[in-house]
Amino acid sequence: MDKNNQQQATDMRQGGFTLIEVMVTVALLAVLLASVGPSFRGLLLDNQAATQANAVVTSLLFARSEAIKRNAAVVMCQSDAGTGCDGGDWAGGWIVWADTDGDKTVDAGEVLQTQGKLPASFALTATGAATQFSYRPDGSVATANDFLLCPPDGVSSRARQIQVDASGRPVVVKGGTCP
Numbered sequence: 236m237d238k239n240n241q242q243q244a245t246d247m248r249q250g251g252f253t254l255i256e257v258m259v260t261v262a263l264l265a266v267l268l269a270s271v272g273p274s275f276r277g278l279l280l281d282n283q284a285a286t287q288a289n290a291v292v293t294s295l296l297f298a299r300s301e302a303i304k305r306n307a308a309v310v311m312c313q314s315d316a317g318t319g320c321d322g323g324d325w326a327g328g329w330i331v332w333a334d335t336d337g338d339k340t341v342d343a344g345e346v347l348q349t350q351g352k353l354p355a356s357f358a359l360t361a362t363g364a365a366t367q368f369s370y371r372p373d374g375s376v377a378t379a380n381d382f383l384l385c386p387p388d389g390v391s392s393r394a395r396q397i398q399v400d401a402s403g404r405p406v407v408v409k410g411g412t413c414p
Contacts, residue, residue, distance in 0.1 A: 315352075361380055365380045385414070
């Protein structure tokens with residue numbers, strides 16, 4: 236019986252890890268996570284920039300398609316409140332509205348889409364300080380303009396340029412010069 240107890244005690248001691256093995260594993264994991272952390276933050280910011288650029292492109296494409304569908308002018312403009320063209324900058328939000336009565340002011344029932352403030356200190360500017368994009372009934376724009384979307388860290392390689400040509404089609408280009 237003593238021999239069986241010794242055998243069981245030996246079997247029980249062989250399972251598990253020693254304290255030193257666990258400490259070495261934890262130390263290796265800490266070094267690995269410390270080296271991956273900064274690049275992961277960059278990946279997240281790059282992904283957020285792409286998401287915000289896609290929000291701008293979606294609104295531009297929506298405005299263009301509504302102009303063609305309605306055979307009327309459709310405008311995308313800065314809007315903090317979401318009810319009129321009253322915004323201080325593009326990062327504060329915008330609206331898409333159809334000028335159904337042709338008076339060039341936003342009236343009740345003309346707002347088609349609203350976009351709230353961009354998150355996390357993203358900067359969005361339009362070339363030439365444009366405060367609105369007006370689409371003609373054929374889907375073209377009166378003036379070709381571009382947007383520049385800069386991430387919170389200001390790294391130019393993460394920036395996005397949204398280029399709108401005279402035909403009204405937006406294209407996203409990665410990179411840009413952030414202030």
